[in-house]
Amino acid sequence: xxxxxxxxxxxxxxxxxxxxxxxxxxxxxxxxxxxxxxxxxxxxxxxxxxxxxxxxxxxxxxxxxxxxxxxxxxxxxxxxxxxxxxxxxxxxxxxxxxxxxxxxxxxxxxxxxxxxxxxxxxxxxxxxxxxxxxxxxxxxxxxxxxxxxxxxxxxxxxxxxxxxxxxxxxxxxxxxxxxxxxxxxxxxxxxxxxxxxxxxxxxxxxxxxxxxxxxxxxxxxxxxxxxxxxxxxxxxxxxxxxxxxxxxxxxxxxxxxxxxxxxxxxxxxxxxxxxxxxxxxxxxxxxxxxxxxxxxxxxxxxxxxxxxxxxxxxxxxxxxxxxxxxxxxxxxxxxxxxxxxxxxxxxxxxxxxxxxxxxxxxxxxxxxxxxxxxxxxxxxxxxxxxxxxxxxxxxxxxxxxxxxxxxxxxxxxxxxxxxxxxxxxxxxxxxxxxxxxxxxxxxxxxxxxxxxxxxxxxxxxxxxxxxxxxxxxxxxxxxxxxxxxxxxxxxxxxxxxxxxxxxxxxxxxxxxxxxxxxxxxxxxxxxxxxxxxxxxxxxxxxxxxxxxxxxxxxxxxxxxxxxxxxxxxxxxxxxxxxxxxxxxxxxxxxxxxxxxxxxxxxxxxxxxxxxxxxxxxxxxxxxxxxxxxxxxxxxxxxxxxxxxxxxxxxxxxxxxxxxxxxxxxxxxxxxxxxxxxxxxxxxxxxxxxxxxxxxxxxxxxxxxxxxxxxxxxxxxxxxxxxxxxxxxxxxxxxxxxxxxxxxxxxxxxxxxxxxxxxxxxxxxxxxxxxxxxxxxxxxxxxxxxxxxxxxxx
Numbered sequence: 001x002x003x004x005x006x007x008x009x010x011x012x013x014x015x016x017x018x019x020x021x022x023x024x025x026x027x028x029x030x031x032x033x034x035x036x037x038x039x040x041x042x043x044x045x046x047x048x049x050x051x052x053x054x055x056x057x058x059x060x061x062x063x064x065x066x067x068x069x070x071x072x073x074x075x076x077x078x079x080x081x082x083x084x085x086x087x088x089x090x091x092x093x094x095x096x097x098x099x100x101x102x103x104x105x106x107x108x109x110x111x112x113x114x115x116x117x118x119x120x121x122x123x124x125x126x127x128x129x130x131x132x133x134x135x136x137x138x139x140x141x142x143x144x145x146x147x148x149x150x151x152x153x154x155x156x157x158x159x160x161x162x163x164x165x166x167x168x169x170x171x172x173x174x175x176x177x178x179x180x181x182x183x184x185x186x187x188x189x190x191x192x193x194x195x196x197x198x199x200x201x202x203x204x205x206x207x208x209x210x211x212x213x214x215x216x217x218x219x220x221x222x223x224x225x226x227x228x229x230x231x232x233x234x235x236x237x238x239x240x241x242x243x244x245x246x247x248x249x250x251x252x253x254x255x256x257x258x259x260x261x262x263x264x265x266x267x268x269x270x271x272x273x274x275x276x277x278x279x280x281x282x283x284x285x286x287x288x289x290x291x292x293x294x295x296x297x298x299x300x301x302x303x304x305x306x307x308x309x310x311x312x313x314x315x316x317x318x319x320x321x322x323x324x325x326x327x328x329x330x331x332x333x334x335x336x337x338x339x340x341x342x343x344x345x346x347x348x349x350x351x352x353x354x355x356x357x358x359x360x361x362x363x364x365x366x367x368x369x370x371x372x373x374x375x376x377x378x379x380x381x382x383x384x385x386x387x388x389x390x391x392x393x394x395x396x397x398x399x400x401x402x403x404x405x406x407x408x409x410x411x412x413x414x415x416x417x418x419x420x421x422x423x424x425x426x427x428x429x430x431x432x433x434x435x436x437x438x439x440x441x442x443x444x445x446x447x448x449x450x451x452x453x454x455x456x457x458x459x460x461x462x463x464x465x466x467x468x469x470x471x472x473x474x475x476x477x478x479x480x481x482x483x484x485x486x487x488x489x490x491x492x493x494x495x496x497x498x499x500x501x502x503x504x505x506x507x508x509x510x511x512x513x514x515x516x517x518x519x520x521x522x523x524x525x526x527x528x529x530x531x532x533x534x535x536x537x538x539x540x541x542x543x544x545x546x547x548x549x550x551x552x553x554x555x556x557x558x559x560x561x562x563x564x565x566x567x568x569x570x571x572x573x574x575x576x577x578x579x580x581x582x583x584x585x586x587x588x589x590x591x592x593x594x595x596x597x598x599x600x601x602x603x604x605x606x607x608x609x610x611x612x613x614x615x616x617x618x619x620x621x622x623x624x625x626x627x628x629x630x631x632x633x634x635x636x637x638x639x640x641x642x643x644x645x646x647x648x649x650x651x652x653x654x655x656x657x658x659x660x661x662x663x664x665x666x667x668x669x670x671x672x673x674x675x676x677x678x679x680x681x682x683x684x685x686x687x688x689x690x691x692x693x694x695x696x697x698x699x700x701x702x703x704x705x706x707x708x709x710x711x712x713x714x715x716x717x718x719x720x721x722x723x724x725x726x727x728x729x730x731x732x733x734x735x736x737x738x739x740x741x742x743x744x745x746x747x748x749x750x751x752x753x754x755x756x757x758x759x760x761x762x763x764x765x766x767x768x769x770x771x772x773x774x775x776x777x778x779x780x781x782x783x784x785x786x787x788x789x790x791x792x793x
Contacts, residue, residue, distance in 0.1 A: 005276040008035040009269050017272050018254050023245030026225075026430045027052045029275075030245075037276065038284040042143075042243070045097035046115040047346050047613065048353035049088040054486070055352075055426040055516060056418065061088055061298040061614065062346055062355035064311040066101060067592045068610025070117040071314035071632035071685070073721045073740055075130035082134020082142070084306060089140045091295045095282040096141040096187060102128045102175040105593070105636045106151035106665050109650045111561040114347040114592030114611060118635035119666035119682060120737050121171055122758055125178025132183030139289065141282050144179050146191035146224055148172050148206055152650035152657065154561045157227075159652040160194035163659045166765040168195075171663050173210065174760065180215050186281050187220045190239060192227045201228045207238030220274040232257040240271040299356040304615055309628060311612040311619035316632035317686040318606040324544070324584050325605045326626025326688060331543035333369060335362055336535045336578060337378035337571075339590040340548035342389070345616045347592060349487050349558025354422060355614040361548050361588065364617030368625060376538045378547075379531050379570040384554050385455060385493050387423035388521030393444030395419050396503055403444040403519050407431075410438040424457075424518030426486070427510065442519050443505040446498045451524035455493030458517030460508040466496050476511075487559040489516050495524050528570045535574060536581045545582035546624065547575050550590030556611070561650045564642050566596050575599045588620060594638040597679065608634070626688060631719040633685035633784065637666045637678045646675040667785055668734035671727075683737075683784030689718025689745075696781050696790035703759040705739075706779055706792065709752050712745040719744045724755045725785065726762075729776035735785070736761050755781075 003009060009017065011034065024030040024039065031039040043049045047065050051057040061084070063069070069081055089097050101112070105119035117124040132142040149161035149172050163172065179185050188211065191200040200206070201223045211217045222241040228234050231253040234242070242248045257263045276285055283289025296302040317325065327333070343360040346352055362375045391401040398404075402421040409415055415435050418425060423444065427437050446452060446466075456462055461474045475490040498504075506519060539545035549571040555562045566572070579585045579602040586605040589595060590612075597606065607630060612619045623630035639645040646669025647661045661669060667682035669675050690713040699705040706724045719742060726738045738757035745751045757779075763770045781790040 003269070003273040005273050008276060009272050011035060014258060014265065014268070015255050017268050018250060020275060021240065021254070021268070021271055022242045022248045022250050025246065026054065026244045036286050037279055038288060040095040040279060040282065040284045041093060042096045042098060043089065043092070043094045044350045045085055045099035046101055046351040047611070048355070049085055049092060049094055049097055050353045051092045051094065053426070053430055054350070055424055056420055056422065057354055058092055059298055059356050060092070060353050061303055061307070062353050062358065063307065064314060064613040065114045065347060065592050065611035066117050067114055067635050068311060068314040068612060068632070070123065070127055070635045071316055071610065073123065073633050074742060075126055077310060077313070078127040078130035079134040080306070081310065082131040083138060086135045086138035086140040087295045090138065090291050093291065094140065095284055096143055096278070097135055098143045098145060098189065100128045100131050100142065101145055102179060103146055103150050104172060104175070104665065106659070107647045107650050108565055108594045108636060108639060108645060109562040109648065110151055111153040111555065111557050111559070112349070113636070114556045115351055119637065120635070121174035122178070122737050122761060123635065125175035126182070128175055128179040129183030132179055132185045136184070136186060139281065139283055141186040141278060142183070143187040143189050143222070144176055144185045145189035147176060147188050147200060147211070147221070148191065149195050149659070150191035150193050150200070152561050153559050154650050155652050155655070156192045156559070158655060160197050160656050161659060162196055162656050164662065167659055167662045169765040171665070176211070177215060178760070180211070180217055185219060186278055187222060190221055190223050190227060192224050199229065201239050202230060202233045202237045204237040212238055218274070218277065220278045232262040235263050235267055235271065240274045307613050307615040308618045308622060311610070311615060312622045312628035312630060314610060314632040315612070315619065315623040315630035316608040316634055317630050317688070318608055318680055318684065319600065319603070320605045320686055322604060324586060325607070325624065327544060327586070327624050329369065329625065331372070333365065333373045334376065334538040334542035334545045334582070335365055335373050335548070336376045336538065336545060337548035337574070338381045339378070339550045341375060341377055343548070343616050344550055344552055344590050344611055345613050346553070346611055347556040348553030351558065358614050359617035361617045361620045364619070364621035365624070367618070368621050374538050374542060376535050377531065378535065379528050379574050380525055381550070381569045381571060382552055382554060383568070385453065385491060385520045385522070387518040388444065389423065392447055393423055393504065393519055393521045394447060396443055396445050403442055406441045407437045408439045408441070409435045420518065423521070424516060426514065426516055429514035437510055439507060439509050440517060441505065441507045442517065443503055444519050444521065446502045446504055446521065447500060448498060448523060449500045450498065452496055452498045453493050453520065453522050453524050454496055454504050455491055455520035456506045456508070456518070457489045457491035457520065458508060459489060459515050460510045462492070462506060462508050464504070464506040466498065466502055466504050469496055486514060486516050487557065491520065493520050532570070532574055532577050536577050539578045539582035539585070542582070544584045544586060545578050546586045546588060547578050548588045548590055549575060551593070551595065556592050565594055565639065566642065572598055576602065579603050586624070588624070594636055596641055600679070608632070626716070629688050629716070629718060631685065631687040633683050633721050634680055635682065637670055637682045638680040640676060640679045644676045646670065664734050668736060671735045671785055681784040681786035683721070683723050683782065684786055685721070685784070687718050687720070688716050689714040689720065691720050691783065693781065693789035696792060698779065698792045703757045703762065705757065706755045706781060707752065708781060708790065709750050710743065710745065711750040712747055715747050717744065717746045721783070722753050722755055723782050723784065724757060725780040725782060726757065727777050727780055728773050730774050733764065733773055735780070
């Protein structure tokens, strides 16, 4: 064995080795004192380091989502985010952050796209590499996920992505390759899905031949949670670690496979060597690492500045007729929409964290404009209710916002009493007590007098009471699917007449297994026509109407894909009505992914704001007022309508999802005429500057460069992103982004920029190997492919 840890490995017997290759709990690994190996802790990390609890854990920073951060098109931003996440991890003694997510935006229907950077492999790979360096420079491991062809959620545990080898290499593996080569990521996560009929956790070709073989990857490959199903097949295919624990398909079965000759013990030793290398890198092997004591807290001034700047800088100006933006502070403003008062700052599923606060757009603008802002709630945006928020329910014993949860065993003994600040709690997954929960009591004090919608969610038999009202019912998930019970549990709501101070109490008899439980509470919904009438009156009286619309965690979530890119509810009708009454109308889109805008021609300006994190309201306000330039560029192409994209369906047929569009996803397919002209191209973004391009030149070399002079013709300092695309001469090769450079220029001044193209985009996979694409074609120097400024042969 040639291993830096050979002596440590030899000191362990086979069962001891195998024990270390499955998690000890949901998010931690086993320690082994005999070799000075400490337990390692993992945490989800797409929009914050949640910690060891799936729900209700430590208060931690809520970051802007991945698409919003990626919209900066800035490796320095990605690196800064990585370092910030490392600080968050160190504060909780987390060794591995499970991110970045670097699957591509193949179809805009993908429910989990908000966690992933973009539709382009180069942009995704470069940002992932920088993010990884930021984390690992502080000795916290990144984990690239999800390997591979995992671009949708429908039937994700059983479906097979059918992808030809060229598409797999040139498109879907490329971000992983870049992040391994330039970021030297210390871990990778294998996905739930199959790839060409082979489970991703058992994919010999991808893991052993490509990643560990061709790329000479020396890091660790772990399974997604519950993704691994076999012992010998997964171990032989290169999977190093099975998560979570303590149970799983390895353990005794893998020991038996070695003793029966199905797995060579040298395979186990290699897996353990990689695990120990990871432990060494993060300070869990040998002398324990020292952690800094002066790290920024989630609500510190340092974090507030960083999060506001990062979110605002990624916000993208899609339209700005008549320079209505930035807003004039002297004008009156009607701020309208449910997303204005309940701004959506994070997506659903494992990306959710427990932030110290979340600033709404209404709060952010009111702080800066005071009584010049009139706030009007909008139409209903959800079909599924959410846990009570904003202090609508409070714990009876303490008065703190949220609910009180008491857990009992089958004999009625109290096991634990906990405060759930988010009005929801996980039971049966990562509990910190002995015993098994049989029933749970959830209660909250209502902070409103009048008609209210109150309810519960979670699998079990329920009894709920408010005053003299009582209901009994059962909630179930067909088939007992873990993903649904945890990520989209069943619910029920009823309308009550409440008096402020009433106690809403619910008791549930639990089914075996983990589940998510909570209380729903909000003011009862109003009729849509009445809401729109209020909005129209406010818009007519103000100088400018700002309507905030968007999606929710129903559409942008793990485990569920979208079926449309239209806004939910009557939001389009709301925008149309406001635009007809207002002098000027600005729309802010609070969504991480593309939406259809049938009202686009009737409004003056549109800002795309992503899911902006805990400082979201401050960031949107800063962007609207020009305190921070919203200099973002789109990371996904916005189709003009449903199905008007080169790759659309995310629904497997007979268990297979065929990637028949090949490498022509997103802008590549639109530009080739395989889908109609989009509403907005990948790379589009106006910022608050006006730009002139001149003296564009080609500098030849193995990977040629483009130089150009850009002049800021506006009256404001502005940031420009000079994008270079290659349009190959070969018709079966798509146009592709080959490089970009960003520059900030004062008003009236010019800058000379150089864009170096990436050599990896000059190749194609043919007959089992890499070859260079044909000479010829042209470079397109552009502000997105809808605004090409120069063509260079």
